[in-house]
Amino acid sequence: MAQINPHINFNGNAEEAFTFYKLVFGGEFAMIMRFKDMAFSNNPNAEKEANKIMHIALPIGKNSLLMGSDTPEFMGKHNESENRSKISISAESKDEADRLFNGLSEGGQIEMPIADSPWGSYFGMFRDKFGFEWMVDFDPKYKGQQ
Numbered sequence: 001m002a003q004i005n006p007h008i009n010f011n012g013n014a015e016e017a018f019t020f021y022k023l024v025f026g027g028e029f030a031m032i033m034r035f036k037d038m039a040f041s042n043n044p045n046a047e048k049e050a051n052k053i054m055h056i057a058l059p060i061g062k063n064s065l066l067m068g069s070d071t072p073e074f075m076g077k078h079n080e081s082e083n084r085s086k087i088s089i090s091a092e093s094k095d096e097a098d099r100l101f102n103g104l105s106e107g108g109q110i111e112m113p114i115a116d117s118p119w120g121s122y123f124g125m126f127r128d129k130f131g132f133e134w135m136v137d138f139d140p141k142y143k144g145q146q
Contacts, residue, residue, distance in 0.1 A: 005065040006087050008132055011077050014053035014070045017130045021066060022058055024103035030057040030065065035072070049073065060089075086125070086133040090142070094122050097138040104128050104136075 010017060015032075022029065036050035052070040060066050066087075071078060091097035101114040107129035114124025114136060121139035128134060 003063060005067055007067040007069070008087075009069055009071050009078055010053070010130070012049075012052055012070050012073075013130065014056055014068050017132075018053070018056050018058055018066075018068060020130075021104070024100060025058065025060055025066075027059050030059050032056050035070075086135050088135045088137065091122075091136060091138040094138050097122055097124075097136050101126070101136040104134055 008017075018029070032053065033055040034050065035046065035052050035054045038054055049070070049072055052072075053068065055067065055069050057065045057067045089097075089100055091100060097114060101124050105124075105126040105128065108127050110124070110126045111133075112123070112125040114122065117123040120141065121137050123135070123137045125133070125135050
C-alpha cells in the first residue's frame with residue numbers, strides 16, 4: 001500500500017526546526033543532505049547557502065518520515081503565516097498525544113486545546129513556532145490499528 005510522508009519547506013531554518021522536532025519525537029535523522037553536498041550550477045547564492053538543508057528526514061513511528069528542506073533564496077520565500085496544510089499525528093495513547101501536543105506547540109499558537117472531542121477522540125490543533133500547523137489525535141477505537 002502507498003504511504004504518505006509530509007515534506008515541509010523552510011526559509012533557511014530547516015535544521016533548527018528539525019532539531020526541535022527530533023527533541024519532541026525522539027529518534028535519529030535518517031538523512032541530512034546540505035546544498036554543498038550537491039552541485040547546483042543555477043544557484044547564484046550557492047556559497048552563502050552551502051550549509052542549508054537540501055533534504056532532511058526524521059522517522060516518526062514505525063512507518064513514517066517527516067521530511068523537509070530549505071528553499072534556496074532565488075526561488076523566493078514562503079509566507080510562514082500561510083502554511084494552510086496541517087500535519088496530522090495519530091497518537092497511540094492519551095499520554096503520547098499530550099506529550100506531542102505540549103512539545104510541538106511550545107512557542108507556537110494553540111488553535112484548539114487538546115481535549116475530548118464531540119466525535120469521540122482526544123484532539124487538538126496548533127501552529128508551531130515555525131509556522132506549521134499540526135493536529136494531534138488519539139482515538140481509542142483505533143488503538144493498535146494504525
